[in-house]
Amino acid sequence: MRKKQIIFETAGGGEIGYGHITRCIALAKEALLRGWEIFFEDTDRYTKSLIRDVASKTEISFSAWWDYQQPDEDQIICRVIDTPDEEHPLLKAWQDDLKFAVVDKAFSDMAGLATPGIYPIxxxxxxxxxxxxxxxxxxxxxxxxxxxxxxxxxxxxxxxxxxxxxxxxxxxxxxxxxxxxxxxxxxxxxxxxxxxxxxxxxxxxxxxxxxxxxxxxxxxxxxxxxxxxxxxxxxxxxxxxxxxxxxxxxxxxxxxxxxxxxxxxxxxxxxxxxxxxxxxxxxxxxxxxxVDGRGAERVLDAIEAEIESKGKTV
The missing domain is CATH 3.40.50.2000 (Glycogen Phosphorylase B;)
Incomplete structure (x- = not known):
């Protein structure tokens, strides 16, 4: 069975927001936990620097995020797009159902644990x-x-x-x-x-x-x-x-x-x-x-289910 590969095409910063990049990286981290291979589309220098900056603050080596050798197009099972002109439907799904809200694992690991202090902060x-x-x-x-x-x-x-x-x-x-x-x-x-x-x-x-x-x-x-x-x-x-x-x-x-x-x-x-x-x-x-912190899992589950039902990439 071939190894699943997922490629991200994204943009962020002043144009559509820094959070679009952090959301894609949060989903990529969940995919890595499943053994998927992760690639980011070669993009403009500004967006690339933002991706590098965000990824460098994670606990996983940056080399895991970015492969400078192009992935084999025949092996890609999913292309996730999050740009000003187009958005992957499952990344947009949280707008209709917050159970699909993708958050970083750091937040999902602490889901519901907010602890009020003596004085509200x-x-x-x-x-x-x-x-x-x-x-x-x-x-x-x-x-x-x-x-x-x-x-x-x-x-x-x-x-x-x-x-x-x-x-x-x-x-x-x-x-x-x-x-x-x-x-x-x-x-x-x-x-x-x-x-x-x-x-x-x-x-x-x-x-x-x-x-x-x-x-x-x-x-x-x-x-x-x-x-x-x-x-x-x-x-x-x-x-x-x-x-x-x-x-x-x-x-x-x-x-x-x-x-x-x-x-x-x-x-x-x-x-x-x-x-x-x-x-x-x-x-x-x-x-x-x-938001229970399991949105990234549900998005990847939905991607896998669609692949299995259609027998093709999504």
């Missing part, structure tokens, strides 16, 4: 896209102006670390972190009570650990995705969405560091949530019921 991380990262600074500034004094865990690009540390130097038990591996992210997030992020990979990871979220949505596309999920799950959707739709940006526009009023609203919402421990507990309970 927010986990603030809005991603790594260049257009979105500065929003973290604006958001922390608004928290400071509102009188928030911690504790908090903030994850941001290293070039903003000194500014954020200066803003939070008088805050109680607050840390500013950068360049974390999936394992480090999971260990930091599991100590927290609510995430501040955007709809995407980190939101799914937060749910898996058992914490709810406040989302600051950067684009019309994010607004629509969040609205779809909120309509499906209703009162059981453990997220408060701070949308920019009312600011009349075109659907795919970045909200240009987000309007100040949007960030102010998010800061006020977070402070109110932190003062309501029962609500945080309820959001966490709802979250862990939605």
């Amino acid at each position: 927010p986990f603030i991380c809005l991603g790594k896209a260049e257009e979105v990262v500065p929003t973290v600074v604006k958001f922390v500034e608004e928290l400071d102006l509102a009188g928030f004094l911690g504790p908090a865990t903030i994850v941001a690009d290293s070039k903003y670390a000194s500014r954020l540390k200066h803003l939070t130097e008088d805050w109680y038990e607050t840390r500013v972190l950068s360049d974390l591996s999936p394992e480090q992210m999971a260990k930091e997030m599991v100590r927290c009570d609510i995430a501040v992020t955007k709809t995407g990979q980190l939101l799914l990871e937060a749910f898996c650990l058992g914490i709810g979220a406040i989302t600051i949505e950067p684009t019309g596309g994010h607004d629509e995705l969040h609205k779809k999920q909120q309509e499906k799950y209703g009162e059981n959707w453990p997220t408060v969405c701070i949308t920019h739709n009312r600011y009349h940006f075109r659907p795919n526009d970045i909200a240009r560091m987000n309007p100040l009023t949007q960030v102010q609203e998010a800061a006020g919402t977070l402070i109110a949530k932190l003062e309501n421990r029962p609500e945080l507990t309820c959001m966490g309970y709802q979250a862990k019921k939605l």
